[in-house]
Amino acid sequence: MxxxxxxxxxxxxxxxxxxxxxxxxxxxxxxxxxxxxxxxxxxxxxxxxxxxxxxxxxxxxxxxxxxxxxxxxxxxxxxxxxxxxxxxxxxxxxxxxxxxxxxxxxxxxxxxxxxxxxxxxxxxxxxxxxxxxxxxxxxxxxxxxxxxxxxxxxxxxxxxxxxxxxxxxxxxxxxxxxxxxxxxxxxxxxxxxxxxxxxxxxxxxxxxxxxxxxxxxxxxxxxxxxxxxxxxxxxxxxxxxxxxxxxxxxxxxxxxxxxxxxxxxxxxxxxxxxxxxxxKFYDEILIFESETIGVRYILEKQGGFLNFRPEFFNLNKESYVSNLVFEASTLTEELAKQHLNFRRNQIKYYGIV
Missing domain, CATH: 3.40.630.10 (Zn peptidases)
Structure with a gap:
């Protein structure tokens, strides 16, 4: 109940x-x-x-x-x-x-x-x-x-x-x-x-x-x-x-x-x-030609809301697990930013104070 x-x-x-x-x-x-x-x-x-x-x-x-x-x-x-x-x-x-x-x-x-x-x-x-x-x-x-x-x-x-x-x-x-x-x-x-x-x-x-x-x-x-x-x-x-x-x-x-x-x-x-x-779990894996980046989202209070802040990890020498993998041929800051903003909006939870 x-x-x-x-x-x-x-x-x-x-x-x-x-x-x-x-x-x-x-x-x-x-x-x-x-x-x-x-x-x-x-x-x-x-x-x-x-x-x-x-x-x-x-x-x-x-x-x-x-x-x-x-x-x-x-x-x-x-x-x-x-x-x-x-x-x-x-x-x-x-x-x-x-x-x-x-x-x-x-x-x-x-x-x-x-x-x-x-x-x-x-x-x-x-x-x-x-x-x-x-x-x-x-x-x-x-x-x-x-x-x-x-x-x-x-x-x-x-x-x-x-x-x-x-x-x-x-x-x-x-x-x-x-x-x-x-x-x-x-x-x-x-x-x-x-x-x-x-x-x-x-x-x-x-x-x-x-x-x-x-x-x-x-x-x-x-x-x-x-x-x-x-x-x-x-x-x-x-x-x-x-x-x-x-x-x-x-x-x-x-x-x-x-x-x-x-x-x-x-x-x-x-x-x-x-x-x-x-x-070993990452919320998101970004795979590019030369490197693999793990993303873990930290839930934080910002003003009257809870929001996800991404933390980044180089996984080239690590084993890892993720439910979501994003692959691209080249690593650009703009591409990564666009993708992460899209993902954050997908999973965002607002907690009104």
Whole structure:
């Protein structure tokens, strides 16, 4: 049950507040304030004994999972069995200042996902306080990833990426990490076959200031879920559905899973068999006689709009993947400019402030 009022890539509190009031009037509250004094909202759904903490948009320009987690909550509240078994605490926009400005960082230019241990920012302090109060059995860290990621060395975009974060510098397979890895591989089994070929595993390098790593080190099973790119889906509406489906499958898996007597070695192997993300995708390839140029579009806020800015890469010595290839006999600045302007207009998405 998709919430149609939420669409596109630019989502902030002005979009969130009417949705909370109309769809979840009895379930939401203000749990704190950002560095610029914007409210941080949380949504509590369910009355069960298994507690799940979910947060989205700790990077303000990563809004796909915000749309998806609210779609999911809208479905969840109608399922009596789920409501009786689980209690969800969802923070749809942890970084409302970054969401308003469409930036990864907060108002102090701090990446909140590098602030978990230091907790120098108000937004992270809010998350940690709710973590301590709520005492979740599982945590879901929800993000967007850039278009450049592929499923290993394949020609498939990584539309979904999952990570069971490391709990220490040795990347030890602690009990909590094994449980989150098992949940990941189990929920993937329930996804449609046409999605499974676009699933990758995120890098597990340990950083105590990354939120997932920090919570995993505190022995709470934590999942990172990244919304990626689908062909020509620059508003990420397809990926939104994939994330929603993944959250549903996670709940279905948790209903069935018995975490006692797990076959740890088998779980780790199955998880590590997921292809790791590679950075080989380009939105556009320009091929000329003497050189090949890759183009990656960066979505930026310009005035009252979101717009695509192209970044250029020389690919003569690289392998690459792209859905769009443009060939010409000679490279001229005017020809390249004309083509890129045409493409940008084709995929442009306007997000009105």
């Amino acid at each position: 998709q919430i149609k009022e939420l669409k596109g890539r630019y989502i902030n509190n002005a979009h969130l507040e009417p949705v909370l009031k109309n769809y979840f009037p009895e379930n939401y509250q203000v749990i704190g304030f950002s560095e610029e004094k914007r409210p941080i909202y949380a949504l509590k759904v369910g009355e069960g004994s298994t507690k799940i903490l979910m947060w989205s948009q700790m990077h303000g320009d990563e809004s796909t999972t915000t749309k998806a987690v609210l779609d999911f909550a809208n479905i969840f509240k109608l399922n009596t069995n789920w409501m009786n078994q689980f209690e969800l605490l969802i923070i749809p926009i942890l970084n409302p200042d970054g969401a308003c400005n469409y930036t990864r960082v907060n108002a102090n230019k701090v990446d909140l996902n590098r602030d978990a241990y230091k907790a120098s920012q108000l937004e992270m302090q809010v998350l940690l306080r709710k973590y301590r109060e709520f005492k979740p059995n599982f945590c879901f860290n929800l993000h967007d990833q850039r278009n450049m990621y592929t499923v290993g060395d394949s020609n498939q975009s990584a539309s979904l990426s999952f990570l069971s974060p490391s709990a220490d510098v040795d990347k030890s397979w602690t009990t909590s990490r094994i449980r989150s890895a098992f949940l990941i591989t189990t929920l993937i089994q329930g996804l449609p076959d046409d999605v499974k070929s676009n699933i990758a595993r995120y890098d597990d390098e340990f950083n105590i200031n990354c939120t997932g790593d920090y919570f995993q080190s505190l022995h709470t099973p934590t999942l990172l879920i990244e919304a990626g790119h689908c062909k020509s889906d620059y508003t990420r509406e397809k990926t939104r559905k994939f994330i929603n489906n993944s959250l549903e499958q996670a709940i279905i898996a948790l209903v069935k899973i018995d975490f006692k007597n797990l076959e740890n070695n088998l779980i780790v192997k199955k998880y590590q068999d997921l292809p790791e993300n590679s950075k």
